[in-house]
Amino acid sequence: MQINDLYKNAQSGDKRAEDKLFQHLSERFEQFANRRIWDKENAKEIAQDAIMLIASEYKSISFDISFQAWAYKVLDNKILNYIKQRRQRGDKVISVADVGEVGTANFKVDPNLRLRLLDCLKKVGQANRRHARIIDLHYLGYKTNEICERLKLSVNGFYIILHRARKMLEKCLETGELK
Helix, strand or coil, rough: CEEEEEEECCCCHHHHHHHEEEEEEHHHHHHHHHHHHHHHHHHHHHHHHCCCCHHHHHCCCCCCCHHHHHHHHHHHHHHHHHHHHHHHHCCCCCCCHHHHCCCCCCCCCCCCCCHHHHHHHHHHHHHHHHHHHHHHHHHCCCCHHHHHHHHCCCHHHHHHHHHHHHHHHHHHHHCCCCC
């Protein structure tokens, strides 16, 4: 069931839908926050703060676009506040560019990798939208069965498409082209 559907059911008083909604958001938010700040304990705390704020506000707010978009914006604001506070205190905020320092000593970070990756994701999306969508959903932490349900795929079909999409992305990162 989609987050927005769970929200509608929870708002109408369905306690089971509300529990499922917040469990679902909690799992996703922790994964999302951890990918942004690379600190599991702080990511869990940020996710919980966002969930608490959402739980206290969601029944009184009317959403123009979607509950899911609003909820992720709440989480994003919590993450940005955390990063801002860390920088103000002078703490080291780990970013993708710092992975070489934290990880193995021989690891070199290509400063243009992010730009190339975004460009290649666009190319994959232009070549096959389903491939790009699967990579996106997988990266965002959706479980295999959720992606399969959303895209009406079998589990084997999902893994085949994911493999193909990764190969396209890998080829593009190496050569700049998909073919």
